[in-house]
Amino acid sequence: MAIKAPFQLLMLLGIVFLASSVCVSSRRSDQDQDQENPFLFKSNRVQTLFKNENGHIHLLQRFDKRSKIFENLQNYRLLEYNSKPHTIFLPQHNDADFILAVLSGKAILTVLNPNDRNSFNLERGDTIKLPAGTIAYLANRDDKEDLRVLDLAIPVNRPGQVQSFLLSGSENQESFLSGFSKNILEASFNADYEEIERVLLEEHQKEPQHRRDLRDRRRQQGQEANLIVKVSRDQIQELSKNAKSSSKKSASSESEPFNLGNRDPIYSNKFGNFFEITPEKNPQLQDLDILVNAVEIKEGSLLLPHYNSRATIIVTAVEGKGEFELVGHRNENQQEQREEDEEEEEEGQERSGQVQRYRARLSPGDVFVIPAGHPVAVSASSNLYLVGFGINAENNERNFLAGEEDNVISQIHRPVKELAFPGSAQQVDRLLKNQKQSYFANAQPQQREEESQRKRGHISSIYGGF
């Protein structure tokens, strides 16, 4: 990665903070990044559902098991699918609705219906809903690049639990067809069981016991061999026939993919771009009440402090490095303990909780959650690319707390500014007008940087200064 000149020092200094990059201001107790910051899910908080030489599937820890503050996320799971060039994820269906977002690479997704099938060419930014129960398969059609797909799963049976039904049997797994008895299969296919077994099912019965034991052990370790398999260039060619691409014009199809970048960004300047598809804009997202967004923050830039009025956003860091700061209450995380012990008292904490900063460095694969109402800001130490799924998305508004446009603070009546802030209304207005940028800004404005470097000496960096 080419680190641009003014940030080289930052990157070097950044190393200092790797060990304790979550922190609070000096008058608050320090917190261990991953243990104590419940809004952060480092990339190791995943479980490998499947892994072989062709790819893997990771499932993020349940939000509601991590912390009680995510009770409202109990029926949402985040998965990441990763596969090598010229491979295919074999047909299956799940008891969950999926929202797929392609993070990188090139795919062909085929979706089966009782009477037809639809194939779609997907690339970075393409997003599509896969309704629960849909049989689908996904090929990496590129010659070189890995395919990475992020999935938000919303289970329809048990809250927070996804079950997959694999159509294909193989050495290490059974097709769900093999769950039916011989008699049902013979009557269903109007054929002898021997033929059905030979053509559709693997013949596990003939395996010696020790091999089946081995298979069971492997399965428990997520090492099933044949869920993601190699596929030839010719076979890819055949899948590509009639495959449609995401519409370049509209993001409003009932079933076709839409690209997050096809519409104009809702916020954009030289420091970053913010793309977002809301339920109001796309019918696929309406019944699930989900929004999807993609945010590019340029190296050395800042997504200005803001909060979402009603949506909770699950954000995945896809590329680049940076830092987020989220403002909550002091006892947000410990509250759950108290709740069980002394329920009456707990209620008293609701308003009296002091303001608390939750801060963490971001690396690719990290996930963080921004609950509704909680102010947040994100800075990039190298070009940062984030993809977010928003829950409870309808009528969500993003209120910015700084910047020239859409700054909700500037709307306050003058006398209330006087009463609310220590400065005079005039001072407040002058301060608010100092920032000429909107939405995104320079994370370390030049003039002040120089000045502050003089003042503070060697630790001046966007991660330092506390």
Added chain:
Amino acid sequence: MAIKAPFQLLMLLGIVFLASSVCVSSRRSDQDQDQENPFLFKSNRVQTLFKNENGHIHLLQRFDKRSKIFENLQNYRLLEYNSKPHTIFLPQHNDADFILAVLSGKAILTVLNPNDRNSFNLERGDTIKLPAGTIAYLANRDDKEDLRVLDLAIPVNRPGQVQSFLLSGSENQESFLSGFSKNILEASFNADYEEIERVLLEEHQKEPQHRRDLRDRRRQQGQEANLIVKVSRDQIQELSKNAKSSSKKSASSESEPFNLGNRDPIYSNKFGNFFEITPEKNPQLQDLDILVNAVEIKEGSLLLPHYNSRATIIVTAVEGKGEFELVGHRNENQQEQREEDEEEEEEGQERSGQVQRYRARLSPGDVFVIPAGHPVAVSASSNLYLVGFGINAENNERNFLAGEEDNVISQIHRPVKELAFPGSAQQVDRLLKNQKQSYFANAQPQQREEESQRKRGHISSIYGGF
């Protein structure tokens, strides 16, 4: 019941399997039918809410208390109402929405509104929503046949709990009117309490203590005497005046009953018929997001393997005998134990659970639940009549896994068939085309039956062969 010739032997042999009719193939551990098959609720898993010589009301065990896999069914309860000819179920209201489906017999249902009332003649297949809080009474208007009505209840107060408010006081129960104080009753009816008591309430106060104790004991055993009472032919006549029947033309009234059989079946051939009313077709089912269906499987026939994409179906066997096979995962039932002990590990089971067959014989009164995404097949050893309520019904699709039409497997790309199945694409296609029927088929195709009888000797039956 007249058993048709080719199935007489099957029926006799069937007896052999009565004792252990839930089973798994030889390489899986056997399971005790009712204990181990969480999807089956034998007809004894009910509680008698009320019983006298005129009829009874049964309430099925809570789905979510039976197994954690039915967490999403916690606010649904299934009731069966049964009454003798010329009886009436006295006025009451409940804190639950009801979907009523008449299983057999002939009824007059009267629904009260503040300013009018509506009476409906109901018969087999008639279905109607009774909104929460509606005061209603239900008469068996037939001279000979018992009335059987299946109710799906969706409580509005406490999840999974239905409270009834009886308007009529009688020897063994109190009218809810008696819950008001004398003063309120006197002011409300602008009458002396003595008159109100004489005309509207039973005079329990005058009963000696031992009689009230007896009444309490009886009530706890569900033996209240006067909830279902005799009604004369003349009285039935008066109730019938202006009673409407279910519309023969449309199934889309806001408040009138619709008959499941009035519309053309969605699947039909000589082996069976499948009737279904979805929320999209009927406004009464829309806000509750429920579908109702009725399935007739002819003796010796099979409803082909299929799954519902997002609906969970609660199926009641009304008449006839048969068997269902449902494909789930090995640990579906035990998962709940593990969940509490070792939460982290539990998540790992989601995908690695092996395929498991859940199989059970069906007799009238049995209930089974088909969760979304789970493949199922049902065979009939005598003409089988099933009625189902589907939860989460909107946009549900039924994907068939065998049969000529609507077979989702036949939509798979040829190269993916090669990769997914052990046979060649050609072999797979040939096998899929062997079944000329769709949706329903012969449970034991003639030609193969003869052949297999030769091979396997005397145990060839649709319940045997394992």
Added chain:
Amino acid sequence: MAIKAPFQLLMLLGIVFLASSVCVSSRRSDQDQDQENPFLFKSNRVQTLFKNENGHIHLLQRFDKRSKIFENLQNYRLLEYNSKPHTIFLPQHNDADFILAVLSGKAILTVLNPNDRNSFNLERGDTIKLPAGTIAYLANRDDKEDLRVLDLAIPVNRPGQVQSFLLSGSENQESFLSGFSKNILEASFNADYEEIERVLLEEHQKEPQHRRDLRDRRRQQGQEANLIVKVSRDQIQELSKNAKSSSKKSASSESEPFNLGNRDPIYSNKFGNFFEITPEKNPQLQDLDILVNAVEIKEGSLLLPHYNSRATIIVTAVEGKGEFELVGHRNENQQEQREEDEEEEEEGQERSGQVQRYRARLSPGDVFVIPAGHPVAVSASSNLYLVGFGINAENNERNFLAGEEDNVISQIHRPVKELAFPGSAQQVDRLLKNQKQSYFANAQPQQREEESQRKRGHISSIYGGF
């Protein structure tokens, strides 16, 4: 308060019942008013979230922590806001939707949006939805009268928990802006931290430790000093500019306040008035599925027995005194114990629970909950003013059990009246027609009062007679 002649005696006698004003008829066990009547929340069942010389905020106990019968109310909280003349509640936002109803006084509510602001003059009966995340401030614009506002809060993050984010820092609390690090704040406002701190934040860092400890202690006692502050007449004037009043014509604006009294009452006579805005009438209430009503019961009058078909109503006694009677089942309150111990048995109680009267005197500030389906009547010993929020409001119907109009009992078929009640159909009809009033009636009709006084001697009162 001027007590009208015929009720003076009642008031005197009423005192007798203050100590045990919840009771059941003689053949039922007495219940301690507050402990045993789960439907009643006396005005002391609140927690003080904030209090200073300018006003306070009270939060009612969680419904679902009080009793399991309110499981369906777990995501609803009731708050009351009270402030002195010429004060303002400083800008903040919450992670909850609010429905505000002004109980008394005159307010200016300002609601901020990213690009504009709206101010509204509010007075008694004005109601408005404040969507989650909206920054707002509320001034008492009156010279003399206290401002009282009732809030129903529906949290969007954690069920039943409301978090407030205060924009203004002050001596005893921190602005949420202070949760961001210096670097983020400097980059966001393009200004030095010193200026930001001086103009927007309080400088807590400079406080000695013992003062911060004191502040923490005070905060835990809800005694933050500066959430509600004095505001001058001139400042009020400035806030009033362009402030709109609730529309006098329609109650159907998307965002403007509506007055409960602007529409004709849905029930009205000389004994009382019943105003109600349902989700069908007002778009602000639609997505939350809430109704709001205001009931005036004149001294010595009775709101006739009725029940709500599907809504649960949370009623606050605002002014006056009275009594409510609610009819439930005997074990409604104890059920929860049993549930955990003997789950199977608990189900058996559902229908067999005997009728139970829950009765309580009402004073200003008391709250009672009327679950769906439960019959209720309310009498007034002095002019009683109630404000109610209804949950699950869409398609709710109110069924009256007495009175001339909308009396659901009068709709029963004659032969069913015979079967259901001890009296003949003729007697039942004659009794039902005795009450010429509808909805509201005299709580102690004159003619019978005289007669009953003769009969019963000195204990005849609307609270006596048992």
